Amino acid sequence: xxxxxxxxxxxxxxxxxxxxxxxxxxxxxxxxxxxxxxxxxxxxxxxxxxxxxxxxxxxxxxxxxxxxxxxxxxxxxxxxxxxxxxxxxxxxxxxxxxxxxxxxxxxxxxx
Amino acid sequence: xxxxxxxxxxxxxxxxxxxxxxxxxxxxxxxxxxxxxxxxxxxxxxxxxxxxxxxxxxxxxxxxxxxxxxxxxxxxxxxxxxxxxxxxxxxxxxxxxxxxxxxxxxxxxxxxxxxxxxxxxxxxxxxxxxxxxxxxxxxxxxxxxxxxxxxxxxxxxxxxxxxxxxxxxxxxxxxxxxxxxxxxxxxxxxxxxxxxxxxxxxxx
Numbered sequence: 001x002x003x004x005x006x007x008x009x010x011x012x013x014x015x016x017x018x019x020x021x022x023x024x025x026x027x028x029x030x031x032x033x034x035x036x037x038x039x040x041x042x043x044x045x046x047x048x049x050x051x052x053x054x055x056x057x058x059x060x061x062x063x064x065x066x067x068x069x070x071x072x073x074x075x076x077x078x079x080x081x082x083x084x085x086x087x088x089x090x091x092x093x094x095x096x097x098x099x100x101x102x103x104x105x106x107x108x109x110x111x
Numbered sequence: 112x113x114x115x116x117x118x119x120x121x122x123x124x125x126x127x128x129x130x131x132x133x134x135x136x137x138x139x140x141x142x143x144x145x146x147x148x149x150x151x152x153x154x155x156x157x158x159x160x161x162x163x164x165x166x167x168x169x170x171x172x173x174x175x176x177x178x179x180x181x182x183x184x185x186x187x188x189x190x191x192x193x194x195x196x197x198x199x200x201x202x203x204x205x206x207x208x209x210x211x212x213x214x215x216x217x218x219x220x221x222x223x224x225x226x227x228x229x230x231x232x233x234x235x236x237x238x239x240x241x242x243x244x245x246x247x248x249x250x251x252x253x254x255x256x257x258x259x260x261x262x263x264x265x266x267x268x269x270x271x272x273x274x275x276x277x278x279x280x281x282x283x284x285x286x287x288x289x290x291x292x293x294x295x296x297x298x299x300x301x302x303x304x305x306x307x308x309x310x311x312x313x314x315x
Contacts, residue, residue: 027137044153045160048134052126052164064129072115074136075129 004091005057005084013038014050015089018060018079026065026076027051051079059085115139118154124254124309125161165255176248177260184241191233199226235300242304253309254302261298268294 007015017033018025027047035041054060061082064075081089115135122131134157142150166173206212245260246253 027134028140031141043156043160044134044138045157048130048157049160049164052130052161064133068136071136071139074115074132074139076136077130077133 005059005088007059007088007092010042010046010050011054011059012089012092013040014047014054015059015081015085018081019086019089023078023080025079030079054085055079057084058082059088118150121154121158122161123313124306125158125165128313162254162258165252166259168252173249173252173256173259174263176245176256177263180241180245180256180260181263183244184237187237187240188233191237192230195226195229195233199229234297238297238300239304242301242306243308244304245301246305246308250312253305253312257301257305260301264298265294 013034014030017030017037020037021029021033027044030051031042031044031047034047051060051062055062059082060079062077062079065078067073067075118138119128119131119135122134126134135154138150138153138157141153203212207214241260242257245256249256
């Protein structure tokens with residue numbers, strides 16, 4: 001059995017969004033990235049609880065930025081994916097690819 | 112912005128204050144395009160989601176706490192009602208001795224509004240004490256067992272009302288707006304007790 005942490009689908013989406021955003025990954029940009037890339041609009045409740053859970057699992061780390069006036073003096077909470085998080089998302093994606101190998105989904109054009 | 116501070120306060124009931132502030136900042140940033148209703152809906156749904164996360168982190172322990180808390184409250188009430196009756200009896204005796212009450216026609220205080228009022232005050236105090244008791248036994252997740260107790264209360268209440276109305280034909284509906292308002296208000300002291308412990312812990 002692999003020791004890599006198993007991920008839910010929404011957890012993978014969030015990890016990939018954070019990886020795409022690099023140094024600018026915080027609540028607002030993560031939500032926007034998910035909306036743009038997946039056409040899904042996650043509820044703030046689902047997003048923040050999942051981010052907390054990912055941090056508890058050691059898959060992401062967060063740090064607070066400087067307070068900004070446009071947010072009423074509130075700091076942004078920036079996220080980055082840890083090495084463990086990268087390994088978990090890579091493992092999940094490999095599993096998806098293996099499952100898809102040689103499979104033709106009815107009505108779906110494969111590139 | 113005052114409402115943002117209230118929002119921050121609400122979220123800090125279920126997460127650390129720094130995270131609550133950052134989340135409110137995010138939602139304020141997005142509220143510019145979504146509006147005030149979206150902002151408050153998001154605050155409340157985030158709050159519920161955070162509490163639910165706390166419940167699901169240890170569902171058995173939270174349920175056990177909620178059930179024990181319910182029994183604890185029941186025992187407190189059971190002990191307090193005779194005490195209340197004794198206190199009121201002494202009050203009637205003193206009032207009679209002082210000539211405030213006619214000795215020939217003592218009041219049937221068991222049915223009086225004062226007795227009902229004392230009963231309510233007692234219930235509020237007991238709920239508050241139970242809320243504090245639950246919160247002290249769940250450090251860092253003070254409100255989660257209260258949430259379970261409230262949900263269990265609604266479930267048990269719904270079952271009782273269904274059986275009462277269906278089998279005995281009492282006919283009172285749980286969906287009656289005044290009944291629902293009563294249930295929600297009755298839980299306020301429980302939450303208040305847990306919130307006092309939460310903030311005492313945050314500020315210690």
